[in-house]
Amino acid sequence: MDLGIAGQYLLNGAVLGVIYAMVAVGFTLFFGVLDVIQFSHGDVVMAGAFTALAAFSGLQMLGAGSGILAAVLIALAAVSAMALLGAAVARWLVLPLRGAPPLNTLLITLMFGLALRESVRLFYPNGSNPKPFPRLLPGEAATLGSLSLRLDTVLLIAAGLGAIVGVHLLVRHTRLGLAIRAVAQDAETAKIMGIDFGRVVLITFALGSALAAAAGVANGLYYNEVNFNMGLLLGIIGFSAAVAGGLGSLYGAILGGFLFAGLQTLGAIWFSVPAYKDVFAFACIIALMAWKPTGLIAEKSAERV
Amino acid sequence: MIAPQRPVSVLPALAAALLAGVVVAAFLALEAQWEIALLALSLVVGLLISGRFGLTARVEASSAAFPRAVLSVTALVALAVAAVLHDAHFALLMLATVALYVTVCLGLTLQFGYAGVVNFAGAAFFGIGAYTAAVLAQRTAVPHLLLLLAGGASAALIGSILILPVLRTRGHYAALITIAFGILFRTFLEVNDALGGPQGLKVPGMRILGWEFNDNLRLGANAEVSFYFNYVVLAVALAATAFALVKRVERSWLGLSLDAVRSDETAARAFGVDAARWKILAFTAGNFLAGTAGAIYAMIAGFVAPASFTFGDSLILVSIVILGGSGNPLGLIPAALLVVVLPEKLQAIQEYRLLLFAVVVILILRFRPEGLIPRRMREYFPGWRRW
Numbered sequence: 055m056d057l058g059i060a061g062q063y064l065l066n067g068a069v070l071g072v073i074y075a076m077v078a079v080g081f082t083l084f085f086g087v088l089d090v091i092q093f094s095h096g097d098v099v100m101a102g103a104f105t106a107l108a109a110f111s112g113l114q115m116l117g118a119g120s121g122i123l124a125a126v127l128i129a130l131a132a133v134s135a136m137a138l139l140g141a142a143v144a145r146w147l148v149l150p151l152r153g154a155p156p157l158n159t160l161l162i163t164l165m166f167g168l169a170l171r172e173s174v175r176l177f178y179p180n181g182s183n184p185k186p187f188p189r190l191l192p193g194e195a196a197t198l199g200s201l202s203l204r205l206d207t208v209l210l211i212a213a214g215l216g217a218i219v220g221v222h223l224l225v226r227h228t229r230l231g232l233a234i235r236a237v238a239q240d241a242e243t244a245k246i247m248g249i250d251f252g253r254v255v256l257i258t259f260a261l262g263s264a265l266a267a268a269a270g271v272a273n274g275l276y277y278n279e280v281n282f283n284m285g286l287l288l289g290i291i292g293f294s295a296a297v298a299g300g301l302g303s304l305y306g307a308i309l310g311g312f313l314f315a316g317l318q319t320l321g322a323i324w325f326s327v328p329a330y331k332d333v334f335a336f337a338c339i340i341a342l343m344a345w346k347p348t349g350l351i352a353e354k355s356a357e358r359v
Numbered sequence: 360m361i362a363p364q365r366p367v368s369v370l371p372a373l374a375a376a377l378l379a380g381v382v383v384a385a386f387l388a389l390e391a392q393w394e395i396a397l398l399a400l401s402l403v404v405g406l407l408i409s410g411r412f413g414l415t416a417r418v419e420a421s422s423a424a425f426p427r428a429v430l431s432v433t434a435l436v437a438l439a440v441a442a443v444l445h446d447a448h449f450a451l452l453m454l455a456t457v458a459l460y461v462t463v464c465l466g467l468t469l470q471f472g473y474a475g476v477v478n479f480a481g482a483a484f485f486g487i488g489a490y491t492a493a494v495l496a497q498r499t500a501v502p503h504l505l506l507l508l509a510g511g512a513s514a515a516l517i518g519s520i521l522i523l524p525v526l527r528t529r530g531h532y533a534a535l536i537t538i539a540f541g542i543l544f545r546t547f548l549e550v551n552d553a554l555g556g557p558q559g560l561k562v563p564g565m566r567i568l569g570w571e572f573n574d575n576l577r578l579g580a581n582a583e584v585s586f587y588f589n590y591v592v593l594a595v596a597l598a599a600t601a602f603a604l605v606k607r608v609e610r611s612w613l614g615l616s617l618d619a620v621r622s623d624e625t626a627a628r629a630f631g632v633d634a635a636r637w638k639i640l641a642f643t644a645g646n647f648l649a650g651t652a653g654a655i656y657a658m659i660a661g662f663v664a665p666a667s668f669t670f671g672d673s674l675i676l677v678s679i680v681i682l683g684g685s686g687n688p689l690g691l692i693p694a695a696l697l698v699v700v701l702p703e704k705l706q707a708i709q710e711y712r713l714l715l716f717a718v719v720v721i722l723i724l725r726f727r728p729e730g731l732i733p734r735r736m737r738e739y740f741p742g743w744r745r746w
Contacts, residue, residue, distance in 0.1 A: 090531075091531040091534075093534075147721070147725070150725060151725070154724075154728060157471065157475070157477060158724050158728055160477070161677065161681060161720065161724055162720075162721055162724045162725065164479070164677075165674070165678075165716075165718075165720045165721050165724075166717070166721060168674055168714075169714055169718055169721065172711075172713045172717065173714060176710065176711060290535065290539055290542065294535060294539065297532060327550050329546045329549065329550045332543065332546060333543050333547060336539045337543075339539070340521075340536055340540075343524050343527070343532060344523045344524040344527050347527045347532065
């Protein structure tokens, strides 16, 4: 294979990896504080992309609708709306089921995801068809031999990595992050130390969902198309990535995101039928989970009976 | 001290079976939209009220005391309903579909109602059975009755690929594996030209010993019986067999072991219960039931296509189990009836059905997690009260 095409695959994989990592970090955060999986997370990604799309229509009506500034504005709208949605999910769906069997939490979030998906399909104008997402990032390309390096790709990778690093710094180096880590380690003890458990959970869900919205916007800007169904696969990919990396570990989620993107890219190179790249990537993940059920970076904890 | 009890009579169960027959027939025969909505609403309210006043419990006690009589009467009632509707193609099709959904959900009940093994690929296993039947019926001369077994066997076999990862992992991880499998199954079908791609395959009608299922039966000069009647008989027979089987499993020590594994796997293993073995048994048996039902479905529908076996369909199956009351086979029947028939009869909600079921399941999980007909405590001596 010639070097330029290899580079193209590499860049493409890097963008996908960043998007998957952003989704996976959300799963890992939620699992860390509450030991639950928020199965509607993928649909929050989708809802974030559609919120951005709606915000873009609003901007256009105001007469300001192009360029990086618009991209930043609609991303902010999506991020704040999804942060609220995430907190609402935690407040009304996840926290009330704390005492119930884990299966019920799984089911309720799964069904909430279905409800989100169906609501967008039914109530967003013409929502059942794929919708074009505006090209807002500059599309200039620098050509290096046979590799064309597009500016928007580089910007997306940079912004995505920036968001992940930001969350990482927040969790590692602030008082809030300390509270989140304390709750993740031992909720009971954290409560005794005076940490407001409910508030930390809500903030964590808001944080993870905001990151999901950013992933949704990035996905829209990269493919220039959004679809009410896109969250299903993105959510499962993000979850697979988080699990493959090791649930509960931030680094694991990032590693898993890039691993999955790498597998998909390999699959795209090896198989002529495009759909097989997902089949290949998931088959690898399922095999990985059969081999290492706790993921590559295992959470350091023993299960209490 | 055991309180004196009224002797358990067979009457409540028989009355319930007859009433259920009338409700089902009315549900399928009614046309006016408000009548259907009213009937569905009164079915739900009636079930909740009879649960509150202990009527459901008495029905269950009496059917547990006279399992054979009740099962045969119920099957007769189902046939009577089918006979009443003998020339209404659509109503009979619905009836057969409900019976098949009940069968698949009985499989899911074995899996996560009893053993606690989650399976969000119910529709995929249903589809594996359907595609197996379609391919075998099209390309080989396998006797058609054997296709049912073949459908079930292939679903169980393909499901066994997932056993290792499902066993090694727990709860959420197992959910991920089955969800991924369900989605990949559909992708695989859509790109596979040998299986017809997105258009799917045509399936010839069922033929047993020269008896064509797809011919309408003529009775005398001007009476005709819809060909769906044949399939209703077959589907109801399958559902009744599966129901009896699942009920017996529940009552036996198998069910006790499954319950132990679900409610606390660590404790169960500490007491020497081989958790892996019971999970494999439940998972395989459940997929077998789904595959068998799928084989019949393929022949009724006359074609199979990937669009019939989506993740959304798997979630609908799960909704039926939750709505009925997780782990209670009896609850599946009204739940399947509501979930399958209501959107077909009420055009107003057809488009919104997935959203509606999603919201209903969320509300149930939040406010009544035990479902329409809650599963009861184990009772080894029917009719005996624990002081």
